Amino acid sequence: MFSPFQTEPYVDFSAPEPKAKMQAALEAVSAQLGRTYFPVIGGERVETGDISISYNPAQKSQVIGYIHHATPELAERTVQVAQEAFKTWARVPVEVRARYLVKAAALLRRRIYEFSAWLVLESSKSWLEAYADTAEAIDFLEFYAREAVRLGQPHPTTPFPGEENEVLYIPIGVGVSISPWNFPLAIMAGMAVSAVVVGNTLIMKPAEQTPVIAAKFMELLEEASLPPGVINLLPGNGETVGELLTGHSDVQFVSFTGSRDVGLHIYQRIATPQPKQRWLKRAILEMGGKDAIVVDADADLDAAAEGVVQAAFGFQGQKCSACSRLIAHAAIYDTLLEKVVERAKSLTLGDPFDGKNFMGAVIDEDAYNKISRYIEIGKTEGRIVLDGSQADASEGWFLAPTIVADVAPNARIAQEEIFGPVLAVIRAESFDHALEIANDTDYGLTGAVFSQSRVHLERARNEFMVGNLYLNRKCTGALVDVQPFGGFRMSGTDSKAGGRDYLHHFVLAKSVSERW
Ligand code: NAD
Numbered sequence: 001m002f003s004p005f006q007t008e009p010y011v012d013f014s015a016p017e018p019k020a021k022m023q024a025a026l027e028a029v030s031a032q033l034g035r036t037y038f039p040v041i042g043g044e045r046v047e048t049g050d051i052s053i054s055y056n057p058a059q060k061s062q063v064i065g066y067i068h069h070a071t072p073e074l075a076e077r078t079v080q081v082a083q084e085a086f087k088t089w090a091r092v093p094v095e096v097r098a099r100y101l102v103k104a105a106a107l108l109r110r111r112i113y114e115f116s117a118w119l120v121l122e123s124s125k126s127w128l129e130a131y132a133d134t135a136e137a138i139d140f141l142e143f144y145a146r147e148a149v150r151l152g153q154p155h156p157t158t159p160f161p162g163e164e165n166e167v168l169y170i171p172i173g174v175g176v177s178i179s180p181w182n183f184p185l186a187i188m189a190g191m192a193v194s195a196v197v198v199g200n201t202l203i204m205k206p207a208e209q210t211p212v213i214a215a216k217f218m219e220l221l222e223e224a225s226l227p228p229g230v231i232n233l234l235p236g237n238g239e240t241v242g243e244l245l246t247g248h249s250d251v252q253f254v255s256f257t258g259s260r261d262v263g264l265h266i267y268q269r270i271a272t273p274q275p276k277q278r279w280l281k282r283a284i285l286e287m288g289g290k291d292a293i294v295v296d297a298d299a300d301l302d303a304a305a306e307g308v309v310q311a312a313f314g315f316q317g318q319k320c321s322a323c324s325r326l327i328a329h330a331a332i333y334d335t336l337l338e339k340v341v342e343r344a345k346s347l348t349l350g351d352p353f354d355g356k357n358f359m360g361a362v363i364d365e366d367a368y369n370k371i372s373r374y375i376e377i378g379k380t381e382g383r384i385v386l387d388g389s390q391a392d393a394s395e396g397w398f399l400a401p402t403i404v405a406d407v408a409p410n411a412r413i414a415q416e417e418i419f420g421p422v423l424a425v426i427r428a429e430s431f432d433h434a435l436e437i438a439n440d441t442d443y444g445l446t447g448a449v450f451s452q453s454r455v456h457l458e459r460a461r462n463e464f465m466v467g468n469l470y471l472n473r474k475c476t477g478a479l480v481d482v483q484p485f486g487g488f489r490m491s492g493t494d495s496k497a498g499g500r501d502y503l504h505h506f507v508l509a510k511s512v513s514e515r516w
Helices: 016-030 072-089 094-110 112-123 127-152 186-197 211-223 238-247 260-271 301-317 333-345 365-381 431-439 454-463 502-506
Strands: 035-037 051-056 059-068 163-171 174-178 201-205 231-233 253-257 282-286 291-295 323-329 383-386 402-405 422-428 446-450 468-471 507-515
Touching (some): 035 211, 051 112, 051 211, 072 174, 072 201, 094 112, 094 127, 094 186, 112 127, 112 211, 127 186, 127 502, 163 502, 174 238, 186 201, 186 211, 186 231, 186 253, 186 502, 211 231, 253 260, 253 502, 291 301, 291 431, 301 333, 301 422, 301 446, 323 333, 323 431, 333 383, 333 402, 365 402, 365 422, 422 431, 431 454, 502 507
Parallel strands (some): 035 059, 174 201, 174 253, 253 282, 291 323, 323 422, 402 422, 446 468
Antiparallel strands (some): 051 059, 163 507, 383 402
16 A cells, blocks of 8 residues: 655755755754643643753753653553553554554655754754654654554464464554653654554653654654544653553553663563553563674775774764774784774764764763763773863763773773763784674674675674674664664664564464354
8 A cells, every 4th residue: 555665865965955954954943942842641731840951962051942741640641541542543444553654754754854953953963863863763654654554464374174263463552662862753753653553552751861852753743643642742750750651550561772771670670560460561672782893804994994983983872783892803903993093083073053063962961971981991991092081071062082992802891881982992813702702792782794704704694693783884874674673682672673573562463263
């Protein structure tokens, strides 16, 4: 019924038209700053009086918006509203549910520059990063719409004489999505619409740092006429509202993307049934990474250096897929390090309102302090060849690229997720040694290998234990249904967002057999 899925193309911001459109969108969005946003429950905006302020990370005092945070009582009411909405939404034909998503995608495509401008201002993404985030949100809407229709088709079973047998995929019930700030539109949107397109109803709890983008997405869903109560927006603190929702006896699944500590906490929390709880809650948990790029002795060093710099410092290193470890073969270590440092030095840093800046600010003061602490630790664990803490942070939370060379594989900066523009460079004596180092972390999200050796590339295919492996390219930038995304080990449940198995997380498989 829909045309085949295709990923949304990017634009080239050096061309006059996209540049002019983005500048106009930034001006238009700037004129809308400082408005007030509310939780949206069953289509109703609820004033709670518990107001939080969202600031521009690159202009510390610039208010993006005021947000009424949900209270525990409101969270409780929202679960009831979602339960009520489930009774009708679950019965809406899947093709109809899918059309809401395709309509929302069309609306978002028309406003792609506007949404990207909100991302620039609220999350300090560069123009291209912001555009990619919005494009990915469109991709999730389009892709999951098609996938839901596919899942709704008859599924083959082995014929059995005298019986009619079928397997149906039916919705589970009320779920909660808890999303991070680093892909405040794409990840939040993908987690929400995947759950509802198969017939569930949802409470969407966005990250505290990026509530305005969440509110804008909610407006878009309303414009697409998604029925009230199907997706409810509940901005608020993770420790209060999030905690209440994950522990609620009437919530049947939790879809989470965020840090390892919070993910593990949720995993443990939902394992204990609450009084009156009649199901095992499902958890989809996508967590952190300590991603490595391995560069072999015979690699194309310019391509490798470019890939490392893009993956380590794009969006200030605040991607779960970001390269935070460069593992270089001893034979090319010094030459590669020089090339990486040279490129990193040339990156432009500043308010991403100005399209020439490749890097913006880190998300907030907490992030700034945490990353700065790791830079200090790095000074004791290796040789600082680029010190990003010297950037001017008077206006915004700016940290420039930091590169620490000669780091031991087991050093803290080589093992712990920093989530900022800090790269640990590790020397490997051989390709075997490099793979061993690459695998020796708790995480297993993304990884890359630059090599010309077929034997080594094949070994990496088999032995590099990551959910998303890239050969001779950078380890960031997964596209919907091109590289389904999710990690191994402490990186999560490997749900493969944007992949053809993903919607199975949000359905019950029901086998029905009638004997004639
Ligand atoms: P975070 O864990 O601090 O917060 C994520 C969400 O959890 C937020 O909405 C927060 O309010 C909520 N939360 C916090 N405490 C909670 C609690 N007790 N109960 C319920 N909800 C709670 O993560 P973050 O700082 O927003 O995001 C960065 C992290 O996300 C990094 O670790 C990054 O690697 C990870 N991430 C992973 C993926 C992936 O696909 N694997 C993608 C993006 C980000």
